[in-house]
Amino acid sequence: IAGITQAPTSQILAAGRRMTLRCTQDMRHNAMYWYRQDLGLGLRLIHYSNTAGTTGKGEVPDGYSVSRANTDDFPLTLASAVPSQTSVYFCASSDSAGNRQYFGPGTRLTVT
Amino acid sequence: DQQVKQNSPSLSVQEGRISILNCDYTNSMFDYFLWYKKYPAEGPTFLISISSIKDKNEDGRFTVFLNKSAKHLSLHIVPSQPGDSAVYFCAAHGSSNTGKLIFGQGTTLQVKP
Numbered sequence: 037i038a039g040i041t042q043a044p045t046s047q048i049l050a051a052g053r054r055m056t057l058r059c060t061q062d063m064r065h066n067a068m069y070w071y072r073q074d075l076g077l078g079l080r081l082i083h084y085s086n087t088a089g090t091t092g093k094g095e096v097p098d099g100y101s102v103s104r105a106n107t108d109d110f111p112l113t114l115a116s117a118v119p120s121q122t123s124v125y126f127c128a129s130s131d132s133a134g135n136r137q138y139f140g141p142g143t144r145l146t147v148t
Numbered sequence: 149d150q151q152v153k154q155n156s157p158s159l160s161v162q163e164g165r166i167s168i169l170n171c172d173y174t175n176s177m178f179d180y181f182l183w184y185k186k187y188p189a190e191g192p193t194f195l196i197s198i199s200s201i202k203d204k205n206e207d208g209r210f211t212v213f214l215n216k217s218a219k220h221l222s223l224h225i226v227p228s229q230p231g232d233s234a235v236y237f238c239a240a241h242g243s244s245n246t247g248k249l250i251f252g253q254g255t256t257l258q259v260k261p
Contacts, residue, residue: 067247071251076157076253078154078252078253078254079249079251080251081248081249083249084247086247094248095250126191126192128191129246131241134180134241134247136182139184139191139192139193139196140189140191141189141190141253142189142191
């Protein structure tokens with residue numbers, strides 16, 4: 037059982053470039069989430085999706101977009117990356133909104 | 149504005165002793181609290197949770213205490229083991245924002261052999 041997979045594991049990206057972080061879960065969870073982790077700030081919610089076809093904004097959504105075309109996949113797109121988006125990004129899922137969340141291994145992104 | 153605060157960035161304890169990690173919150177609408185544990189280069193993993201209708205929840209060596217009047221929760225680990233060395237995050241969500249977890253900054257626990 038893979039759980040949640042994220043790709044890539046790490047990436048160095050030039051400012052202004054477009055980037056999509058991939059997240060796939062095989063647990064048939066309805067809800068999925070994207071967080072960023074920054075030192076001294078903990079994890080902050082970027083976007084979430086309570087069910088396929090719906091998405092919502094979290095605490096820090098600016099500069100990011102998401103889509104939820106099916107249950108398993110929840111990609112996060114940076115349309116034009118900026119250095120302040122340098123962070124570790126975690127995808128998570130839960131069987132329904134409000135239940136415990138399961139996290140992927142993370143993507144370390146550096147924007148130069 | 150940090151709604152969930154972990155004011156101690158780090159904690160060091162001796163193996164076998166008790167570890168106490170603290171967390172404060174400001175939003176009285178929060179009704180469910182969780183602790184996550186994170187090892188380097190891995191995603192956070194769920195550890196223990198507590199509903200606001202309880203003041204204590206225990207799971208093996210881990211106990212979470214909730215003091216609603218003080219808006220404070222704590223995680224006790226007894227006895228502490230070197231494998232417990234990790235970053236611990238507390239998180240909260242309220243019924244009006246179900247699914248949206250608000251995390252604290254994290255506390256790095258080091259358990260010395």
